[in-house]
Amino acid sequence: MKIYAVGGAVRDELLGLPVKDRDWVVVGATPEALLAQGFLPVGRDFPVFIHPSTREEYALARTERKTAPGYTGFAFHAAPQVTLEADLQRRDLTINAMAKADDGTIIDPYGGRADLAARVLRHVSPAFAEDPVRILRVARFAARFADFTLAPETLALMRQMVAGGEVDALVPERVWQELARGLMEAVPARMFAVLDDCGALSKLLPELTALKNVPQRADYHPEIDTFVHVMMVIDMAARLAAPLPARFAALTHDLGKGLTPAHLLPRHSGHEQKSVALILPLCERLRVPVDCREVARLVARYHGDIHRYAELRPATTLDLLEACDALRRPERFEQILLACEADYRGRLGWGERAYPQAAQWQAALAVVRAVDAGAIARGPIKVGADDTANSAHEALESESHPATQIAARIREARIAALHGASG
Numbered sequence: 001m002k003i004y005a006v007g008g009a010v011r012d013e014l015l016g017l018p019v020k021d022r023d024w025v026v027v028g029a030t031p032e033a034l035l036a037q038g039f040l041p042v043g044r045d046f047p048v049f050i051h052p053s054t055r056e057e058y059a060l061a062r063t064e065r066k067t068a069p070g071y072t073g074f075a076f077h078a079a080p081q082v083t084l085e086a087d088l089q090r091r092d093l094t095i096n097a098m099a100k101a102d103d104g105t106i107i108d109p110y111g112g113r114a115d116l117a118a119r120v121l122r123h124v125s126p127a128f129a130e131d132p133v134r135i136l137r138v139a140r141f142a143a144r145f146a147d148f149t150l151a152p153e154t155l156a157l158m159r160q161m162v163a164g165g166e167v168d169a170l171v172p173e174r175v176w177q178e179l180a181r182g183l184m185e186a187v188p189a190r191m192f193a194v195l196d197d198c199g200a201l202s203k204l205l206p207e208l209t210a211l212k213n214v215p216q217r218a219d220y221h222p223e224i225d226t227f228v229h230v231m232m233v234i235d236m237a238a239r240l241a242a243p244l245p246a247r248f249a250a251l252t253h254d255l256g257k258g259l260t261p262a263h264l265l266p267r268h269s270g271h272e273q274k275s276v277a278l279i280l281p282l283c284e285r286l287r288v289p290v291d292c293r294e295v296a297r298l299v300a301r302y303h304g305d306i307h308r309y310a311e312l313r314p315a316t317t318l319d320l321l322e323a324c325d326a327l328r329r330p331e332r333f334e335q336i337l338l339a340c341e342a343d344y345r346g347r348l349g350w351g352e353r354a355y356p357q358a359a360q361w362q363a364a365l366a367v368v369r370a371v372d373a374g375a376i377a378r379g380p381i382k383v384g385a386d387d388t389a390n391s392a393h394e395a396l397e398s399e400s401h402p403a404t405q406i407a408a409r410i411r412e413a414r415i416a417a418l419h420g421a422s423g
Contacts, residue, residue: 001029003058004084004099004107011095014106014116024051024058025087025099028080034058047078061087064127085109089125092134093141097124122151129157132166136178139194143185150194158198167200175204176286183247188238189231207278208251210258215266223348224266226257233346242338248292249299249339250346252279256300275300295332298324299339306340309357309364314418317364318411326365337361367421373410 009022026034031047039049039058047060062078063086084099084107091097094112101107110124121141128134135158142150161167182191192208195201202209211227223229230251237250256274260267276297283293305312305320312320326333341355 001033002027002084002101004101006088006099007091007096010098010100010106011112011116013100014098014113022056024056025061025084026058027061027082027084027087029060030080031060031078034060062090063087064090090127091124092128092131092137094122094124119145119148120151121145121148121154123154123157126157128154129161129166132161132170133174133178135161135167135195135198135200136170136175136182139191139200140178140182140185142194143182143188143191146187146190150197155194155198158200162199162203167203170204172285172287176288179204179286180244180248180292183234183251184238184244186238188234188247192231192234205282207255207258207282211254214257214260216257216268217266221347222350226254229347230254232348233342236346236351237339237342240338240342242342243335245292245295245332246299246335246339246342248288249296249336250342252282252296253300253303253339253343255279255282272301272304291332295335295339299336299343302336303340303343306337306361307344307357309360314415314422317418318368318414321361321365321368327369330365330369333361333365363421364418367417368414371410371413371417373413376410376413377406379409 004025004027005022006025007023009019012019031041031049034047034049035041038052040052042048042050042057047062049058050056051058060078061082061084063082064077088097088099088107088109094110094115096112097108097110098112099107106113111122115122121138123134123138138150138154138158142148179191182188185191192201195204196209208227208230211230212225214226215224216226216229218224221229223232230253233250233253234247237247242250252275254271254275255278256271256276257268259274259278260269260271279293279296279300282288283296288296302320302324305316309317321327321333324333324336337358341358344355344357345351345353
């Protein structure tokens with residue numbers, strides 16, 4: 001039995017990057033042998049085990065054979081006779097198909113070190129085409145390693161896979177998983193560029209490709225093209241170290257511009273509401289988590305108003321804070337502001353501009369939260385004739401009902417506080 005470190009840990013070590021997770025391949029062993037040493041089985045489709053002390057994953061060397069469309073249609077074969085080279089051959093990219101022995105020797109049968117030096121993403125073998133998830137993985141690696149190029153033969157193979165319908169077999173959860181990881185990379189726009197080059201983006205996110213060649217007003221968007229703008233915005237969100245919900249909001253905030261009638265271009269009146277209408281079904285289709293879809297919805301709807309803070313009346317400012325539930329969820333509002341800053345600065349020549357609106361909204365929220373709503377609620381209440389209304393619903397709608405009075409007084413106090421702060 002021989003054990004080798006494999007995959008990303010070997011790659012990152014050779015690149016001089018910190019190694020976060022280590023995966024291991026065991027050659028010449030059986031499941032029974034690992035169980036006898038205390039390893040815990042976790043693999044359902046093929047033998048994967050957890051080390052009893054390090055909790056790292058150890059997989060028996062295996063080969064695989066395509067049995068059906070999609071990324072789940074595989075039959076795996078793990079046996080003591082499977083060689084390390086055969087196991088590495090089933091991997092996606094050459095830079096991920098290297099192993100390291102316990103004496104430090106690098107096993108590199110498919111030219112991974114040369115491709116690392118040349119900064120090239122290249123598939124290992126024709127078996128790459130059997131798993132459509134690899135299209136997403138390659139795009140994600142392009143976003144992580146921004147100075148790497150995609151080998152022409154690998155791009156050609158990915159295009160063949162898309163044309164053959166392999167992408168259509170991907171399940172939403174896996175698509176979202178890879179897109180989310182790609183959004184969190186250093187240059188997320190590269191992921192979408194690769195997906196676009198191979199034809200997968202129009203199948204996975206047609207709402208996004210609809211933005212290509214859609215013009216915007218040059219005085220606000222020197223880059224003109226809406227798709228280019230969105231790519232600049234997600235890269236700016238990465239530069240701002242924004243969390244995933246804010247980055248997803250950056251990706252989707254302008255989807256509605258793809259619906260603007262040609263005769264209205266380059267203006268996009270009402271694109272905010274149109275964007276919301278597109279985001280909701282997109283999120284349903286990809287099973288996007290609730291936190292991401294809510295931040296995306298709010299950024300799409302209100303990013304224009306957030307940019308125009310100085311033009312808003314105190315009452316409108318309060319309405320927006322309440323619509324975003326900022327008083328109860330200030331941390332989420334911070335994410336909304338980050339996405340808006342990315343939108344503002346993600347324009348040609350605007351990357352170094354200040355975005356004072358973020359601090360202005362934070363200050364406004366602090367002013368509103370400082371109003372003692374409890375003290376107002378405990379104050380004297382005017383009792384009116386409408387309190388004898390026929391139903392509780394009618395009473396609540398009555399301006400003289402205590403609850404309505406309290407809400408109105410709290411609102412008045414908050415507006416007054418905002419007015420005083422702006423004065």
